[in-house]
Amino acid sequence: MASSFSRILSSRRNVGILSVVGGSVTAAFLLNREHVSAGVPVRRIYPASAEYPDLRKHNNCMASNLTPAIYAKLCDKATPNGFTLDQAIQTGVDNPGHPFIKTVGMVAGDEESYEVFADLLDPVIKERHNGYDPSTMKHPTDLDASKIHSGQFDERYVLSSRVRTGRSIRGLSLPPACSRAERREVERVVIDALSGLKGDLTGRYYSLTQMTDKEQQQLIDDHFLFDKPVSPLLTCAGMARDWPDARGIWHNNEKTFLIWVNEEDHTRVISMEKGGNMKRVFERFCRGLKEVERLIQERGWEFMWNERLGYILTCPSNLGTGLRAGVHVKLPLLSKDPRFSKILDNLRLQKRGTGGVDTAAVGGVFDISNLDRLGQSEVQLVQTVIDGVNYLVECEKKLEKGQDIKVPPPLKQFK
Amino acid sequence: MPFGNTHNNFKLNYSVDEEFPDLSKHNNHMAKLLTKELYGKMRDKQTPTGFTLDDVIQTGVDNPGHPFIMTVGCVAGDEESYEVFKDLFDPVISDRHGGYKPTDKHKTDLNFENLKGGDDLDPNYVLSSRVRTGRSIKGYSLPPHNSRGERRCIEKLAVEALASLDGEFKGKYYPLRSMTDAEQEQLISDHFLFDKPVSPLLTCAGMARDWPDGRGIWHNDNKTFLVWVNEEDHLRVISMQKGGNMREVFKRFCVGLQKIEEIFKKHNHGFMWNEHLGYILTCPSNLGTGLRGGVHVKLPKLSTHPKFEEILTRLRLQKRGTGGVDTASVGGVFDISNADRLGSSEVEQVQLVVDGVKLMVEMEKKLEKGEAIDSMIPAQK
Numbered sequence: 001m002a003s004s005f006s007r008i009l010s011s012r013r014n015v016g017i018l019s020v021v022g023g024s025v026t027a028a029f030l031l032n033r034e035h036v037s038a039g040v041p042v043r044r045i046y047p048a049s050a051e052y053p054d055l056r057k058h059n060n061c062m063a064s065n066l067t068p069a070i071y072a073k074l075c076d077k078a079t080p081n082g083f084t085l086d087q088a089i090q091t092g093v094d095n096p097g098h099p100f101i102k103t104v105g106m107v108a109g110d111e112e113s114y115e116v117f118a119d120l121l122d123p124v125i126k127e128r129h130n131g132y133d134p135s136t137m138k139h140p141t142d143l144d145a146s147k148i149h150s151g152q153f154d155e156r157y158v159l160s161s162r163v164r165t166g167r168s169i170r171g172l173s174l175p176p177a178c179s180r181a182e183r184r185e186v187e188r189v190v191i192d193a194l195s196g197l198k199g200d201l202t203g204r205y206y207s208l209t210q211m212t213d214k215e216q217q218q219l220i221d222d223h224f225l226f227d228k229p230v231s232p233l234l235t236c237a238g239m240a241r242d243w244p245d246a247r248g249i250w251h252n253n254e255k256t257f258l259i260w261v262n263e264e265d266h267t268r269v270i271s272m273e274k275g276g277n278m279k280r281v282f283e284r285f286c287r288g289l290k291e292v293e294r295l296i297q298e299r300g301w302e303f304m305w306n307e308r309l310g311y312i313l314t315c316p317s318n319l320g321t322g323l324r325a326g327v328h329v330k331l332p333l334l335s336k337d338p339r340f341s342k343i344l345d346n347l348r349l350q351k352r353g354t355g356g357v358d359t360a361a362v363g364g365v366f367d368i369s370n371l372d373r374l375g376q377s378e379v380q381l382v383q384t385v386i387d388g389v390n391y392l393v394e395c396e397k398k399l400e401k402g403q404d405i406k407v408p409p410p411l412k413q414f415k
Numbered sequence: 416m417p418f419g420n421t422h423n424n425f426k427l428n429y430s431v432d433e434e435f436p437d438l439s440k441h442n443n444h445m446a447k448l449l450t451k452e453l454y455g456k457m458r459d460k461q462t463p464t465g466f467t468l469d470d471v472i473q474t475g476v477d478n479p480g481h482p483f484i485m486t487v488g489c490v491a492g493d494e495e496s497y498e499v500f501k502d503l504f505d506p507v508i509s510d511r512h513g514g515y516k517p518t519d520k521h522k523t524d525l526n527f528e529n530l531k532g533g534d535d536l537d538p539n540y541v542l543s544s545r546v547r548t549g550r551s552i553k554g555y556s557l558p559p560h561n562s563r564g565e566r567r568c569i570e571k572l573a574v575e576a577l578a579s580l581d582g583e584f585k586g587k588y589y590p591l592r593s594m595t596d597a598e599q600e601q602l603i604s605d606h607f608l609f610d611k612p613v614s615p616l617l618t619c620a621g622m623a624r625d626w627p628d629g630r631g632i633w634h635n636d637n638k639t640f641l642v643w644v645n646e647e648d649h650l651r652v653i654s655m656q657k658g659g660n661m662r663e664v665f666k667r668f669c670v671g672l673q674k675i676e677e678i679f680k681k682h683n684h685g686f687m688w689n690e691h692l693g694y695i696l697t698c699p700s701n702l703g704t705g706l707r708g709g710v711h712v713k714l715p716k717l718s719t720h721p722k723f724e725e726i727l728t729r730l731r732l733q734k735r736g737t738g739g740v741d742t743a744s745v746g747g748v749f750d751i752s753n754a755d756r757l758g759s760s761e762v763e764q765v766q767l768v769v770d771g772v773k774l775m776v777e778m779e780k781k782l783e784k785g786e787a788i789d790s791m792i793p794a795q796k
Contacts, residue, residue, distance in 0.1 A: 044562075045562075045564065045565070046562065046564030046565070046568075047564075050563075050564035050567065050568075051562055051563050051564040052563075053563060053625065053628070054592065054628050078421060080421065080425075081421070081422060081425050082421035082422025082423070082424075082425055083422070086562070090624060090625075093624075093625050093628075094623070094624060094625065094626060177422075179425075179426045179429065179434060179469075180433075180434050180435075180436060181426065181429035181430075181433035181434045182429070184433060185433075209437065235618065236624075240477070241473060241476075241477060241619075242436060242476050242477065243477065245436065245437050
């Protein structure tokens with residue numbers, strides 16, 4: 001552990017950061033992650049009770065777990081970067097949520113947020129990730145694609161396959177908190193590493209600030225271009241600041257491996273292709289991720305990861321694997337069957353419209369992906385999607401023939 | 416966004432070049448004036464409440480602006496911002512307020528008796544009259560920066576002060592959070608209810624945080640005097656009525672404001688004011704009087720006249736649609752108000768509106784009769 005931290009210290013642009021935030025206390029903090037002291041005091045004039053947010057009309061995980069006692073305990077703490085509890089919860093205060101859809105309602109500003117605000121984040125994580133307890137459980141990471149079986153879908157039904165995750169660069173603040181210089185550094189580190197990718201992963205970077213109109217149109221046609229966030233869930237968390245500075249898109253020449261830089265996370269990594277060869281999509285995903293990791297490590301950087309929470313990302317909902325593996329699949333008959341939701345539930349799958357989250361299905365084509373992120377490995381989750389989608393396609397075929405279908409038994413949560 | 420105290424120091428580990436925003440595609444006052452040198456000079460400063468240069472400029476960085484409309488692009492987080500960051504605010508203020516110098520003094524005049532006329536605007540043309548301003552309560556941070564605790568304190572002070580008004584100013588407070596549907600409907604029909612800000616100019620400056628906590632609307636029983644609490648400023652004070660009696664509107668405005676100020680002073684919380692910048696508000700464009708006095712006036716013919724814009728400029732007036740700023744006019748009805756805020760007094764600004772609108776209504780009448788108005792076009796005021 002000491003060696004990984006000495007690497008961080010030397011790769012950080014300015015080691016002087018330690019002296020700025022308080023010398024020995026912080027040095028001790030960095031070298032002993034389990035004993036994180038709660039940073040430097042925050043400007044406060046009023047007692048916690050006067051500042052406690054009004055959450056009576058709220059329905060999100062933060063609001064369900066932020067008691068006045070927890071608020072009082074954490075409200076005068078900050079991470080070494082100066083990120084505060086009020087900032088972490090701002091998005092959840094500003095967005096009361098929906099009676100049917102329970103959002104998370106808080107974000108991390110940096111890796112240390114998950115430590116400094118653990119009294120709130122741990123119960124939020126537990127609620128969001130179906131009982132996963134970060135204080136007692138360990139998260140398995142497994143990017144060995146060779147373990148996948150039956151990963152080729154019937155292409156009369158499965159139109160496209162996609163796997164995405166996120167990765168954060170250790171030592172730099174996350175999108176809600178990062179300064180312009182940090183964000184630009186993320187961009188530099190990432191595109192420097194990506195320029196080292198070879199073979200089928202060779203590609204190029206398109207900076208949002210310098211993209212030509214022609215490049216922009218091509219990226220839109222390829223469905224690669226991401227927009228400035230408009231969702232208040234993201235804007236209220238400060239993730240759209242300074243747009244489009246240091247944001248961009250990298251993709252390989254074959255357009256099957258794509259990386260978003262500085263959108264909702266430092267990086268979002270996507271492997272995709274038309275058709276149903278999920279095994280190949282996942283194989284390229286794992287290979288690409290491992291290559292990128294190797295390339296940044298060569299330069300003295302690493303991804304944020306720990307054995308309690310897996311890969312550290314901005315939104316607690318993406319902890320663990322940060323992985324969403326999904327397909328666009330034609331299920332016109334099954335989707336009208338009243339048992340559809342229950343079948344998905346039991347298979348630990350979720351449906352979305354073909355525009356992604358919060359969109360509607362078009363022409364009976366659904367986006368079907370894994371529900372879980374934390375507590376199971378990448379291999380396990382992708383296998384779950386493969387097994388589940390195969391089952392759904394079988395159901396569709398049965399319904400086509402006028403046969404009946406069965407609701408499968410529920411899968412175990414943590415394996 | 417109110418970061419903790421260490422955040423700004425943390426950023427100082429990066430060079431000016433690394434942190435300086437990319438303003439190459441921007442068109443707002445801040446972007447035109449903020450050089451790397453200025454940024455380097457001010458980036459290590461904070462106001463006593465912790466407001467930093469990046470906090471000041473965030474809205475201008477996030478909103479590049481429009482080629483035709485020059486927004487301000489920076490906000491104050493507290494009274495001290497205008498001092499601590501004067502190297503940016505002074506040139507912005509000068510640019511926005513017609514060359515106003517750091518040594519200039521601003522005149523405050525809320526003596527409604529100094530207004531000449533204003534009670535005879537033709538109600539066939541002038542449909543309604545309105546005067547608004549803002550006030551900030553000394554000792555508290557402004558909407559981009561204040562915490563929930565501060566905002567609630569401001570609301571409490573405002574409600575107490577307003578509750579002690581009587582006579583034509585007797586009224587009631589409607590907190591946004593606990594408004595009933597019926598109350599909401601009524602306030603919308605009266606055109607009193609303000610919405611959660613959607614303009615990114617405001618949201619990027621952090622003014623919509625914690626909505627609707629601590630926000631509300633107070634109005635008198637007659638529905639002619641209205642106070643918004645914790646929207647874009649601590650208080651927005653509005654006097655309005657149908658028809659063209661701007662004199663009466665202005666009288667009520669001055670009397671009401673002075674009553675409110677008395678009460679705040681008694682509680683040891685006067686308004687933010689100084690003799691250089693007048694009344695201190697969140698946006699530099701509202702410094703001085705913070706006053707927008709205007710009418711909804713029917714000018715279907717004059718508004719299509721080729722010299723309309725020039726006439727407005729010479730009269731020191733501006734036009735807006737009837738939905739307020741950034742809206743279009745409907746049926747030839749325009750919102751006409753004073754363009755100036757800083758460097759002239761309340762009486763002077765309302766006088767310009769009264770005289771200017773009177774002239775424009777006469778021009779409209781002339782155009783209706785098919786006569787020319789060239790001889791009526793005024794010199795630059």
